[in-house]
Amino acid sequence: MKKTLVFKYEIMSSVCEWPVEVSISQSKKSGIWTLYFDYVDPEAKAHEKNLVQTSEEFESVAEERNMDIESFCQALIDSGNKELFKLGTHIRNAPEMPLLP
16 A cells, blocks of 8 residues: 555644644555654654554554554544555554554
């Protein structure tokens, strides 16, 4: 699956806030998902990438990136994409199962 924007959220601190765009892709060969975080800061733009295979890994990355995992799962489910719907449901319901095809 090609890189697809699936979710946007904001990180807030006591001084400022900035938007984050989350995109996702999946390797056809390995089935591993890649999460891309694009941090849009007025002063600089940063990018981070994480490889994940299990629901637990999705949850861990979400926690590290201050992203609400429930809202992320709902965005996947609401995307209208069959693969993303399945992934969002899987993350929400099966934290120990691998996500490989």
